[in-house]
């Protein structure tokens with residue numbers, strides 16, 4: 001599955017909806033056993049959640065948006081398919097969450113392709129389920145530092161901390177992802193799927209048990225004047241960077 005939402009594969013509501021529909025089709029088609037998620041935008045896996053879906057929007061829109069974000073995470077995280085991330089670009093925040101929700105992550109070895117939950121750098125907070133997935137992946141202490149400092153790990157550091165499973169030369173990302181897929185597909189589906197569920201269900205359940213409250217929290221948080229100001233400043237910084 002090649003994500004294509006130029007220029008930066010931001011996860012807009014429309015794009016999230018497209019991804020959800022595509023994933024559901026693959027999930028329900030019994031001829032598919034696995035997917036490799038990668039990007040069609042050069043140098044960018046995904047710029048994460050679309051800031052314009054959260055900035056200057058009314059509460060109803062923010063609620064609809066957050067519901068779609070939850071939906072995508074649950075769909076990928078609990079997928080019965082083998083999901084491999086072939087990460088061929090930078091993946092901050094929501095892009096990192098998408099990567100972390102895969103069963104295995106292969107990152108292209110390019111110092112620009114940093115990965116991490118950088119929410120604090122935007123003046124916002126990663127929700128508890130983003131945090132849970134990071135803690136599950138790199139451990140409590142490393143997650144504590146990474147989250148507070150908004151670390152975006154370049155490939156060598158990403159491998160060392162365990163936020164990705166493998167770093168390979170850029171031209172080998174897709175072939176490596178395919179080899180890894182073959183290895184995972186050698187396991188009987190039912191055994192692998194039940195095991196995946198066993199490991200991941202408690203984390204997913206924490207959100208499933210309070211989805212509406214999580215949406216309300218998000219809407220309350222994102223609607224605050226101070227948070228809207230932080231988003232404004234960050235968006236301006238992105239614009240200024242262009243000169």
Ligand SMILES: CC/C=C\CC(=O)SCCNC(=O)CCNC(=O)[C@H](O)C(C)(C)COP(=O)(O)OP(=O)(O)OC[C@H]1O[C@@H](n2cnc3c(N)ncnc32)[C@H](O)[C@@H]1OP(=O)(O)O
Pocket residue numbers: 007008010044046047048049050051052090092093094095118119122124125126127235238239241242
């Ligand atoms: C509560 C939890 C909430 C949030 C979790 C999140 O996911 S928040 C989003 C976090 N994402 C980021 O911090 C990434 C921000 N973007 C960048 O750092 C750079 O854009 C990136 C991805 C490194 C690409 O750099 P490049 O120089 O190639 O492109 P440029 O910065 O000029 O961006 C092109 C246009 O895209 C807009 N844009 C970038 N990221 C986002 C985004 N996440 N949402 C919406 N729009 C985004 C950027 O403003 C540019 O717009 P333009 O109108 O052309 O000026």
